[in-house]
Amino acid sequence: MKVNLCAGARVALVFMAFSSSLAARDLNQDEALALRQQGVILxxxxxxxxxxxxxxxxxxxxxxxxxxxxxxxxxxxxxxxxGVVREIKLDASTGVLIKDEED
Incomplete structure (x- = not known):
């Protein structure tokens, strides 16, 4: 079955696919340990x-x-x-502060 999409729908689909590839991915403890052992992260x-x-x-x-x-x-x-919740983000490879803000 062939589906015809208008140009706007095609752009939206491409944007959604691109956006999802930019999302951050949480790593599990095994991945973190391997990266630490390899010297990739602190x-x-x-x-x-x-x-x-x-x-x-x-x-x-x-x-x-x-x-x-x-x-x-x-x-x-x-x-x-x-009693204030803070979110601190640090570069895991260098320790450089990326952000420190109220959450």
Whole structure:
């Protein structure tokens, strides 16, 4: 069965396919361990210390390793002593701060 799509529908389909390929992908612990052993990313403990130092006394809520545009980043969620949830993103290969904002 042949389906005829108007130009707008074709553009929308191409855009959706392109957009989904740009989405960040969360990596599992086995992938993270392999990348760490290969020297591709820094140890999570080191990056967690860096993130926690930005907000002394904060508590860790979540940490995820993701890959987007071929780059690895740790996204760390903290709750500060004031009860504010912060999202800190660090380059997993260099430790460079990407963002630190209220979530």
């Amino acid at each position: 140890p999570l403990e080191q990056l967690l210390q860096q993130a926690m130092a930005r907000h002394p006394g904060s508590r860790l809520l979540e940490a995820e390793l993701e890959k987007k545009h071929g780059q690895y980043a740790y996204e760390v969620e903290l709750v500060t002593t004031d």
